[in-house]
Amino acid sequence: MVDKNTKDWSGCPVRFGMSQFGDKWSFLIIRDLMFKGRKHYHDFAEAGEGISTNVLATRLADLESNGIISKLRDPLKGSRFIYALTQKGKELMPMMLAMMDWAEKYDADTEVPQEFIKKLRNNPDKLKQEILGNLPK
Amino acid sequence: MVDKNTKDWSGCPVRFGMSQFGDKWSFLIIRDLMFKGRKHYHDFAEAGEGISTNVLATRLADLESNGIISKLRDPLKGSRFIYALTQKGKELMPMMLAMMDWAEKYDADTEVPQEFIKKLRNNPDKLKQEILGNLPK
DNA sequence: AAATAACACTTGTAAATATAAAGCGAATTT
């Protein structure tokens, strides 16, 4: 017997996560929406990591069909759309913050502002609320 | 200005995470090591998700070279190896637990034992220590 | 000691996915 707490899950939560957002580009899009204030197609396309446009289009469509992001016409400019995290998407924040905490510890080059890290380690819930407050809607 | 807490990171922690374990198979291997008591090559190969052997070999090598897992001869059977999480790997647990918490909420089919979920939401640190205590070494 | 089996890969080939660049239609700007 391995671990009485976990046993052998058939409907595995990690596998579910992977099926919903389990690739590099999805993570980076979620990061852009959650922490960088990006919301337009070209924001993601030109974010520096160099996603190709067809991959971006399919990732946005997948995230939308999984209910993690929403897509609405931009009222300020009808030729473009505004992408935003849904409630389901916003609730990925604890996972993202945990990843960032880990990365800051193990990557000497990770440039997370010290103030951010301090908040993250002292009072993560407060930080989470602050970031949520800055998100659209 | 978008968010004074995040600004524009060049050494992005999410990107770092993706470079270290940022694909579906790496997540599933980490899950197997962290929660399922798996430690041998064939455990991963036959875990049910159907990873092909060459991909498994390269993922194990990558995770090892990134310092997330270790690889040692099995003293009980010299023809095989024991894979285990390093300290760096074990510290991915908060991220994994956060993902599982989210998945349990949004996937009706996710079969995480209720006892596990209750512990996770009431006292995650205690749960974490329990799981750590069950891990090798 | 030799043959067999178990184990962890490695290789070859086909299929799927990613990248890069160009093209397209609708909406806006000029």
Added chain:
DNA sequence: AAATTCGCTTTATATTTACAAGTGTTATTT
């Protein structure tokens, strides 16, 4: 009305992954 912006979509090529079979090393059996 013409030109431009925007969000894709398509196409061609490159890379990655999947699947099947094979290889080398280490146990185990005979």
